[in-house]
Amino acid sequence: MVTLGTASAAPGEMDTGRLAVGETRDGSPVRLPVAVVNGAADGKTLYMQAASDGDELNGVGVIQRVLPRLDPTELSGTLLVCGIVNYHAFQVAEHRNPVDDTKMNRAYPGDANGTSSERIAAATYDAAVGADLVLDLHQGSTSRMIDEVRVRCGTRHRLHSECLELAKVFGCGYILDQKGPDGQLARAAPDEGVPTVDPELGGCVGWDETSIQKGVDGVFNVLTYYDFLDGRYSPRAQTRATGFEQYGSPAGGLVDFHVDLGDRVSRGETLFEITDVFGQSKAEITADSDGVFWRSRRLPQVATGEYVCSVGTNLDTY
Template sequence: MTITLGSASADPGELAVGRLDIGETRDGSRAGLPVAVINGASDGDRLYIQAVSDGNELNGLGVLRRIVPQLDPAELAGEILIVGIVNYHGFQVAEHRNPIDDRKLNRTFPGDSEGTASERIAAAVFETAKTADLILDLHQGSTSRMIEEVRVRCGRRHTLHSECLQLAKVFGCGYVLDQKGPEGQLARVAPDEGIPTVDPELGGSVGFDEESIQAGVEGVFNVLNHYDFLDGEAVTERQTRAKRFDQYGASAGGLVDYCVDLGDRVDEGDTLFEITDPFGEVKDSVAADNSGVFWRSRRLPQVAVGEYVCSVGTNVDSY
């Protein structure tokens, strides 16, 4: 059967690239998202992958640049549908949000074909995503420093929770955040359509980060092997799971010195960071409220009072 996504159309055993129309830009010209269709030579499930729904989160795009050239449709069972850059407008100016409507695109699913620019994009890609059997929505921790992790966003009472958790384990970054996501996230909305969906967060960087991209490449191939798109084996290992975040802000203005590294285990009362003045005098220190894993931190050292500094993943177990 011929598979079509936007202008990309592939018969069994073929790969095609093209554009998915999302309307007109401010000068009246048409805008299209880069898409790819990989139609396997034999029957199987359908995987949907997207990246850059946040315009400055590029590691997912780095993953797609690596995996697509490595995939031979003749060796593939089933179909892979890919949208390489979802937030077209944000990507053009390297901004997190869509500058056309100042919306965070990954809060707009399932979208609205007659709504704002972000809602129209979400509706266009969700039309394809909801035809899939599995969904990977590739992200990163914006430009903050963050461990590689996979987010399960459907909520632990959802009927598809175990399937989403298994998909996160197969992707295999080593860490999982198992916490219900905000309304409008693809990884929260798609399970309501019966589709196991996860949100791999591939570190955090400005531009591409090689280590995080490689983790994403390995994760995608784990999924392809485990779910029989490819004739290979995925090695699944126990994952460290956090069920919520504790977030910490600056108790004073100044410069941040971290006392722990990303991925470190911390106990309640451990010092997470100190704030100094420009000459190194310590103004305050902030300790962990609960035991957990040091998960994420801001990249720049300077902070104003109350500004976000870091996060600790808590309620930690393994599975």
């Protein structure tokens, strides 16, 4: 029998339930939606979670589509799933937990006796580090961005090769291989010996069906490659960036992009232009390095110094 919160499944069974992580301001229980898919045969354990940032919904869409397609009688090993991590932020469609104004993916490994976010992080971290592999499903929130997988442990980490392998297998097409900030699940779990990656499934407000489908395909790639499911895994080329350059606006106005997401750009190539409301050019910004146009703001209006876009650099292909 495998248990996560109130979800409990014998071999060949699946169950859903709730994981208690505290109470709301009126004393009502806060319980995260969880699932256990316990395969009929022995194998690895995969932990998967979504919406640790409350407005990043594509990961929820992935879980919603993957779970109904799984037959535990045909599965080897176990899936542990938390469908919504940042309970409070999800309720109000905000990025940060409004109870303590915290970005959940900066709170790991958490504290069972700490703040609201630390308690949620601790409960989900316990499930994660008990697994063999972890997928922490994210999204670019309100930015526009390519579908990518982030390896956040750092290239010198003892588990780097295992994390990079997991990212390649997920197979979004692009990998950002750069050490992440403290408090990220994909930073903390490898320290406990668990390969963990952070798929960033596009960027939008609401659902992005194309990115959700890439996430679904990625999960099934992982399930097939790591022998949870029978089948043939077909690798595809992945472009890895180990650098990431961000560009702000030198002036206020409206952004006119000269390149599209996923385009290869060359050093000195124009990335975007800033114009006034009458269409007169105020500034033209060029790339500092060769790379891939990775991420950009969604709305055109910017103030001086405000974020505009990012370019992935130091590229190689696998």
